Structure formats: structure tokens, C-alpha cells
Amino acid sequence: MAQGLDRRCCGCCRGWTVTARNSAAAHAAALRAGARRGLWRRLLAFLGLGGARVRRADAAAARWAHGAAGEETTARLLAQLEAAGWHVRHDLQVAGRRFNLDHVLTSPCGTALVVLDTKAWHRGRTTTLVGGRVHCGTDDRHDQVVKVAGYAEVVAAAVGLLPDQVWPLIVVHGSPIAGGRLEARVPGQRGVVHVLGPDWLVPTLAGAPKARDPRRAAQLAGRVDSVLLPYTERG
Template sequence: MTARNSAAAQAATMRANARRGVWQRLLAALGVRTDRVRRADAVAARWEHGAAGEAETARLVAALGSQGWVIRHDLRMPGSRANLDHLLVSPCGTAVVVLDSKHWHRGRTTMLRNRRVFCGIEDRQWQVDAVARYAARVSRTLDLPGVVVWPLLVIHGSPIAGGRLEAQASDWDGVVHVLGPARLVPTLAAAPKVHDPARAAAVAARVDRVLTPYIPGPRRVR
């Protein structure tokens, strides 16, 4: 499945909406940025920053397709307005990886401190908890006995202390792996010990039935 990038689309929509209307278009033509446009551009820039990380992750995991992995991008979170950045079905058909991409400050190290994930001095544990919630919801939605769902966070930009972290999350009985892009594909490629194409295809078919493509709704900038 070709990667769609809803973050980039959302950023473009924000910029366009802020410039909608005759007066706004006239000001834009004159090179004038109103407060509304400046606010929209600031928010859109953050979305574009995240979109760059998602696009890079999609490029990296594409290599796993030739190894039997089934790869999906930008799926709607069941019962939520959120989206799943990436979802992968292992070649053995016994694991589903819920993969969230982040782009954090490259001048700050990501580390564990008091069992919480920090990027420099910023507490980012809430993003670890979020991907764990996504994994739990995906597991309930798929409802496939014998299939384990793994939450994984890939961090672009910020270096990770020790190369990788094994974090804990609230209401998640297991580990949330936090990796840099260099560790992502080798870690996943090493995971399956056997291949079961029929079982993997059945899991992928279930994913396609219950997890639909994400279509972002309009966002207003006041």
C-alpha cells in the first residue's frame, strides 16, 4: 500500500483555509500575512515537521515488503479521530506492529528518566502512553487470538541514549520499544523466525476489513 501522509495534507489544508476569501487572497498577493495566516502557518509547520518523519519511516519500512511483511500506512483509529501512522503484519502472521513516527529536537537526547521518556528536559511519556493505547485498541479491534500487537515508537532527529529504549506505559502490560531510524528495520527484520504467508495474508485481510484509510477532517485556525 502506498503511503499517504495525512499530516502533510492537514498542513496544506490549514494554510489554504487561512487564506480563503477575497480579502485574504488579496493580502496574500500583496505579501501581507495577517495574524490568522501567521497562526495557521505556525501550526502547519509543526504538522509538516511530523510529516517528514512519517515519510522517512514509510521509506525505511518499504524494504520489509520483500521479506514478507505486510505494510499499511495512515489508518483510522477505531472509535477515535486519531490515525495510525504505520501498521505492519509480520511474515509469520503472529504479530502486528503499531508504529508511531515522531520527529523530536535533534539537539536533545531521548532518554529514560525515572521510568519516563524524556527528550532533553521535555517529558514525552504521554506519547509513549499514546502508542500503547493505540496498540491496545488495535488488538481489541482485530480480535485475533494468537496474534500479539507490539507498540513501537520511532524517533527521528533526536539521538536515543544507548540506541534504543524499552519503556513502560500506563495500562499496558509489556514494553514499548523506542528506536531511532537506524535500528528500525534491523529490529523488525530479526523478529520473525518462520514465515507463514497464508496466516500473514489472513491477518492482513482482517486489518483491511476493520481498519479503514484515515481521511482527515477540516481544522480551523482562529
């Protein structure tokens, strides 16, 4: 389908209004607070004398905050799909797993899910396919493609779907995507991982379902809510 996902799908009901829980933003705040724990550290930080520990924490926190801003932007874009019958959830986890799922969408068809990972990459470097691997400029980022493909497989097993019923996607903020979208492959897996720029995200997803089944979509969304839990960071 033009600008759409090369997957099977069908249709759905009204989505739920959701507020994105942003664990990335919470982690950034925790890093900053941890580096300033204690009266003396807070005083030194206030005076700009926090030392290397505070500087490292602030640099790490800035990276997490940058990612959090990307996730919030993605959440705002995805909200447009709810009127078309998509059920949208943010910041989830599979019980017993340590990774968080940035965004999980139940398709209006009621037979498919989208596992979507948000990335914030260098805006001065173009994201391309080099030898079949995703690169941001000269940096090989294909490990991120492999990870989201793995997340999709875990979600499929947890929810009780076939692997090809869960679509792995990455949306990249900052770095322009060559051609607007890429189709990356992971060894040992049949499908592709779509790597999209923000402008392509909603049109690609909106073009995927070819039919609607509100009852079936609501049932699948209910399974998602019962199996995928709000993400909680472990110490």
C-alpha cells in the same frame, strides 16, 4: 533476541507495495489554505501582510509538515521489509475512533502486528529515559508512549488479537536516541513500548520473526484491511 523485539512471532509471504497516504501533509496544506481563504486574505498573504492569524496557521502548518516528512521517511524505511514478507499499511484508523495510525505492519509470522508511530522531535536534544519516563531533552514526552500503547490495545481488540500480539513502537526522527533504542513501560500494561532511532527500525523488526507462515500472514493482513480503514480527518 539481539536488537529485536522481546515478543513471540513466526513468518509470512510477500508484502504489498503501498503508497503512504499522508494525512499530516494534507492537514498542513489545509491549515495554510484556511488562513488564506478569501480574495482579500490571499492578497494580504501574498504581500506578506497576512497578520497574526496567517502567521499562527503557518507555524502550525510547518509543524505538521515536519511530521509528514518524518512519516514519509519511515514509510521508505519500512518498504525494505516487504521483500521479507511484511505487509505494510500507512495512515489508518479504527472505525469510530478519531486517532490515526501512522503505520501498521503484519509480521511474517502471521500471528502479530506492529503499531508504529512516527515522531519528529528536536534534533538538538537527546531522547532518554528519566525515572522510567521518555524525555526529549528536558521535555517529558511519555504521554506519547502511553498513547501508542493505547492504540495498540485498540487495534488488538478490533482485529481480534491478544494485547501481547500487537507491538507498540515509536520511531523518532531528529532527536538522537540514547543507546539507539529505549524500552519504556506504561503502568498497567505487561509489555514495553520500544522507542527507536531510524537506524534501528528495520534491524529491530527484521530480527523479530523466527518462523514464517505465508498463508496465516495473508489472512491476518486481510483482517487488517477489512477492519482498519484509510484515515479521514473529521471537521
